[in-house]
Amino acid sequence: MQHQSFDAGGVPSAVQPFKRPAVIGIGSWGTALGATLADNGTSVRIWGRKAEAIQDINANNRNEAYVAEAPLPPSLHAVHKMADAVRDADVVLIVVPSSAIRSVSRQVGEYLAPGTPVAICAKGIEAETGLLMTQISEEELPGHPIGCVSGPTFARETILRHPTAATVAFPFSPLDRISPEKSPAVRLAVSLTTEHFRAYVSDDLVGVEIGGAVKNVIALACGMMTGAGFSDNTRAALITRGLDEMKLLSAALGGRRETLTGLSGLGDLTLTCNSTTSRNMSLGLQLGAGTPRAECFEGRPVVVEGEANAVSITDLARKLSISMPICETVRAILHEGADLGQAFAALWARPLEAEPMAMEFAIAHPATDKDIATLAERIS
Structure with missing residues (x-):
């Protein structure tokens, strides 16, 4: 599916959403983001450790342990092995507590194809280093574009399809500024946007985090x-x-x-x-x-x-x-x-x-x- 956008001169250009997104984290916010991506008809893999949550998503299209209020799209598939989630993903969203960002980023890096964009969906500053969450992942995932998703979003309301808005932030290279429709930020924003979820784009990763x-x-x-x-x-x-x-x-x-x-x-x-x-x-x-x-x-x-x-x-x-x-x-x-x-x-x-x-x-x-x-x- 292609989406029309307009460049600075008003010329329409096609934005290609990501086709094989992976979400790392099967908690409430990971499930909400996975469901939002899947609402666009995309097949989404979500990774987690809890067998009962994986079984519930795959068998019942629900995650009763975290967000029981609404059914999940059938195109959201839960997996237990990290390799199964990220090996051929074209974008990865890491949605785990801030204390786990370093270890999980390292684990994702074992299977992720070179150059695949990664968006961090955790908020905080690492105690030992003073690094932001994306800076941690940059250390563990060299060669990958690293961005984040942040904003005023409660998982439950997102799952219930309440109108919700968030910001997708990635650094913009000179090529991204020439052709923003090809940038990871714009492609992920379009991939997340539905009739109820509206994504905005930023290049100020520090400010957003x-x-x-x-x-x-x-x-x-x-x-x-x-x-x-x-x-x-x-x-x-x-x-x-x-x-x-x-x-x-x-x-x-x-x-x-x-x-x-x-x-x-x-x-x-x-x-x-x-x-x-x-x-x-x-x-x-x-x-x-x-x-x-x-x-x-x-x-x-x-x-x-x-x-x-x-x-x-x-x-x-x-x-x-x-x-x-x-x-x-x-x-x-x-x-x-x-x-x-x-x-x-x-x-x-x-x-x-x-x-x-x-x-x-x-x-x-x-x-x-x-x-x-x-x-x-x-x-x-």
């Missing part, structure tokens, strides 16, 4: 303050100033600030900070309400990406001399034993700053120690 990583930490902050009994004013302030932290870190790494006002930045930040469907927001709510970390999620070992990224993001920011006070506050509470009330009261009592940043000044906050202690008590 920073948005996806930092928004989880800001969502933890929003959840904590909401759980402590505060509401819309507080959350709006955290979202807005959190967006500024995202822009600062992105710019320091070579990304464009305007990327963070798009789907992968402000869009994803707004979604994650306003819904308990987000595990980051949900964990923050429980902590803000006074639930000990070990008892959150009823004691289940739920992976919350922002929890680890609060450290990796602030480590990177410190190396770059970037001020990220909201992320630092979350880190202090989660990893350094800081009292939640005192930490957020100190955040609110920081010196007053200017908007825009170009004014470059700060003045002491007029609150007294007593005022700050009172706020800390209210938060706690």
